[in-house]
Amino acid sequence: MKIKRNTILTIGAIAVFYGLLIAADNFLNTYWLRILNLCAVFTIFSVTFNLIFGYTGQFSLGHAGFAAIGAYVGALLTLSSAQKQANFFLQPIAPFLANLEVPFLPTLIIAGLLAAIIGSLVAWPALRLRGDYLAIATLGFSEIIRIFLVNLQPLTNGAMGLKGIPEYTNLYWSWGAAIVTIFVVKRLIDSSYGRAMKAIRDDEVAAEALGVNLFKHKIMAFAVSAFFIGVAGALFANLISTIDPKVFLFTLTYQIVGITVMGGMGSITGSAVAASLYTIFLELLRPIESQFNIGSLVIPGIPGMRMVIFSLLLLFVILFYRKGLFGQKEFSWDWLIGFLSRKNRKKSNQALISDEAAEKEQKS
C-alpha cells in the first residue's frame, strides 16, 4: 500500500517536472535553456561519481577521460559528412567515419557503451590499487585519453577539436538521461548489489570475508558510472557544439569532485541539487568577472574570479557542513510527508487539541 503511494507520487512528480520542462522549453531564452541543460549534464556527472566514490568508496579521478570518450563518440557519430570534411582540413578523416551518421538515441547508447568498455578496461588493472594510489592511476588514465585525443588526428582532428556538432541536446534529452541515471543508480544502490558496494566502502576486508567478490562489484560500479558519464559526454558535445581536448582537462574532474563533496558523499539528492546550484551560480556570478566598483574601489575585470568564489564556497561547505549539504540523507516521500504533517501538527497544537485527535483518528 505504502509502496504504491510512493510510486504514484514519483510518477506524479515526474509528470509535473515534464510539464515544467515544456514550459521552460517554450518560454525561456536559449541562454537559460543551455544552463538548464548543463545542470542535467553535471547532475549525471556528479551522481555517477557518487556511485564510484560515495557508495563504493573507490576514489577515481577518471571522470574527465570517460566524458571525453562519450563526447567524441557523440560528435563523430552525429556530424554530417560535409561538416566532417570541413573540420578535417589538415588531414582527412579515417575513411570508415567519413560518411557515418547515426541518429541521436543510438549515438548516446554507443557513447555510453564505449565509455563503459574503456572504463572497465582501465579499471581492470587500476582496481588492484586502493585509496590515493587508485586516484593517481585513474587521473593518469584520464590524461592518457586526452593525449590520445590530441594526437589521433585522423580520428579526432587533434588539438583543433570538432566544430559544428549538431545541437540535438534539448531539455527532454538531457533531463530524460538525468532521470534515467538517477533511477538506475538509486535502484542499484538500494539492491543487494548496492549493499555489497557500501560494505566494500565501509570495510573491504570484512566485505571479502563475507563472500563479496570485491573485483566484480568494483568493476560493476565503474562500468555503470562510465556508461552514464559517456552518455552525459555525448549530450555535452551535442549541447555546446564545439569540443576540443582542452575541455576535458583534469579541472573538469575536480569540478565534479567539488560538486559531489558539496552535495554530500553518498547522497544522490545532494549530487543533483549541488550540480544544479553550481551550474546556475556559476552563471549568475559571471558579472563579477567584468569591471565593477565597491564604493570608490574599482575592481578590474579578472577572468576566473568566479572560480575563486566557488573555491571559497567549497571551503565554507567543508568547514561548516563537513558531510556536504545533504550528508548521506536522501529525499524521500516518507520524509516529506512526515515533515509536512509535523508542521501541521504544530499548528493544530496551538489551536485545538480535539482537532488533532480527530486527525489522528482519520489517519488510523
Added chain:
Amino acid sequence: MSLLSLRSVVKRFGGLTAVNNFSTELQPGELCALIGPNGSGKTTIFNLITGIYAPTEGKVFFDGYDISGKKPNEITRAGIARTFQNIRLFKGLNVLENVMVGHHLRLKSDPFSAVLQLPGYVAEDRKMHEEAYELLQAVNLAHLADKEPTALPYGQQRKLEIARALATHPKLLLLDEPAAGMNPQEAEELMEFILHILKAFELTIFLIEHQMRVVMGICPRIIVIDHGEQIAEGKPELIQNNSRVIEAYLGVTENA
C-alpha cells in the same frame, strides 16, 4: 573425515617465520580453542585459513578440498566464516543490512534484474530480508534491526558480527578473540551464546581467545602455540599443568 585440516603449514614474512610447520585437524561439530602469547601467530593462522594470506609451504584442506591460496570470498563461499579481532561492522548500513550483506553471496539474480526489480530478484530480496530478520531473532538482536551498528553496546556489536558471519551459512566459524574487552558478565553471556550457536547452527567453531575463563570453561580441546609452533594440545586440565605452556606465558627464571 575431518572438516578442516592444516598440513605442515608455514608462513614467512621475509625473514620472519610467523607460522612454522603447523598441523592440526578439526572434526565436524568440534569446539576448539587456539591460544598463545601475543605475537605467537594465532591470527596469522586464521588469516591462512580464510585466504587473507597464502601459505608459504604446506596445504589447507576444507571439507576434502584444497583451499590454500584461494581468495577470501571463495573460501567464505566454500563454508568458512570469520569474525575479526577489532570489530569490523559496516558503519553505513543498519543492523539488518549488515546481516543481509552476508546473504549476498547466494544471490542468483543479475544486476539488471535488480535494477529493473524483476519478480525473480524481488522474491530473492524478500527472502533475504526475512532470513536476515530470523537470524537476528535467533541471536536476540531483532529489536535493534534498524539501528546503526555503532549505536549498539560493545557486547552486542560482537554478537552482530557473529550473526553476520552466520548469514553466509558456514560449516566452520572462526572467532578471533570474541571476548576481547568484555567484562566477566558479558564474557559469561558470550560463552553461553557460543555453545548455543554451536548446537543450533550445527557449526564447528575454532576460536582464538585470551580470556582463560572463556577458553577453559567451554572448549574441550585447546591448542597452544608459541613463536608460530604448536607447543601443546589437549584438554584444559592438561594445558593448565603443561610446563611448556607455563613457560611460554610466564617465562622461565634463568638461574633457577
